[in-house]
Amino acid sequence: MKPETVTTTVLDAPACLLGEGPAYDAQTDTAWWFDILGKGLFEHVFATGRTRRHDLPFMASQLSVIDAERQMIFADTGLFVRDVTSGNLTLHTAIEADNAATRSNDGRVHPCGALWMGTMGREAETGLGAIYWFYRGELRQLYKNISIPNAICFSADGATAYYTDTPTGLLMRVATDPATGLPIGEPAVFHDTRATGGGPDGAVVDAEGCLWNARWGGGRLDVYGPDGAVRRSFGLPVSQPTCPLFVGSDAGRMLVTSARKGAPTTEDRAGTTLLLGLPVRGRHDARLALV
Template identity: 30%
Template sequence: MEVEVVHGHQCELGEGPVWDSKNNAICWVDILNGEIHEYSPRKKKHKMYPVKKMVGCIALCDDNNFILASTSGIGFLDRENGKIEYVDNPESHLPENRFNDGKCDPAGRLWVGSMSLSEASNTGSVYLFENNQSTLKIEKTTISNGMAWSADHKTFYFIDTPTQTVVGYDFEIVTGAIGNKRVILETEEKEGYPDGMTIDSEGMLWIAHWGGWQVTRWNPNTGELLKRIKLPVAKITSCTFGGKDLKDLYITSAKVDLTDEQKKKQPLAGSLFVIKNCGYQGISANEFIK
């Protein structure tokens, strides 16, 4: 598989790619620099929205704007003028925490996880956001990361990175209730830490490996590793499908905390990569329903 660099911009901590099918654009964040990036492969046009706060994730809204979670809370960004309106912050009392990965569920609600700036154990949580308010769903996480939902909407998959596992929860789409937590698959530390995640049209999970130089594909029903894609940088953060028919695999990466020597060996660290016509197909990103 040929790995290409999408655009010359390199993030300190690139994360959370999402394909905007309405505008044929790939969107992602640079958490530490507080930026949202958008690139149109067809128009070869790059746009950056300054959040000016650490921004953990974005999702698409049904009105064509973004919902985001930053150190100022959860809010909406107007893509026309760049203005942000924050509406809730469930961790306003925890200034040492920040939001990390998040995605919308099939019912159009945002799920977002938090973590300690120092990565202290069991200090993060996962929230469900709807109707301008957040509800606590999972407690005592460390580094909340990948999220995905099965095609039948009955299973919620979740990664808390240091556990080296993907867990599954029974998911009730109407209420957003989760239960019956169990380990779906386990990764080995030598392969890097499981970070962001997406799901393909066959129901298989794709996992980015922080420190592992790779993205992997897994069967969540058996826990079997199906495929391994090597990349030219170590800190792989997340992945998603995009492009025409959702057959291109987009992959984010980071260069944070690399030494000068490591940067010389990884000149592409922080880049957004793509594997065109990767042989698999994704599913459309769930939008936030306002």
């Protein structure tokens, strides 16, 4: 399918070496995202159009809203509670803290409040990572021998989870318990992307059950229906988009992060964070259930 043209706006923020993990707080109309390699957390307030960078003491890649005062940061050694006002970080749950070869990568909150999150090798070593489930203080490993976990997202009813191990090129689907977010049965292939160029990266599911997937190295955003068929594809001005997210009070706009490291030197917008000029019927992620 030939990608459609979509207008884009670059947010007023520095380009990221490896932009990833966009999150949105509807109560404050604020978007958050990371530069994993740059050890930074960005905060963009839409009302003012201003972006603030928060330096981090570690690589981190995913943020969940707990409540108005607290966030959960998924970092290279585990989960840290972040105080929104002060920025103070407190370790909550260690994850692979004894393995210096791995770091955090993709993650998203299930509609019930459970968090799925994936680790990977710092040099993307084959099979060094895993996908975990965290809910009300309990941590479980769901899948092991993962190289680059991505595309973690869920249907609105909480009955389906999606994920990928990017080098395989396979988007996977598995039934989940809506009450806990735990998988039921074995995963199956949702869509085989290997013939279409680029690798499947971050993803999110809209209000109609369609999955929006960033294509690392493919410079586009692909949209899959609930049946796994490609419905639309949108070309982007970055070759390495990393993750899409619905933003706005009505989740009617889409934000996409990207990476500068490894992109062509002639690519002016590499690593920028984009707003797409495309109306969408999105939905917001649930808040993390901590207790």
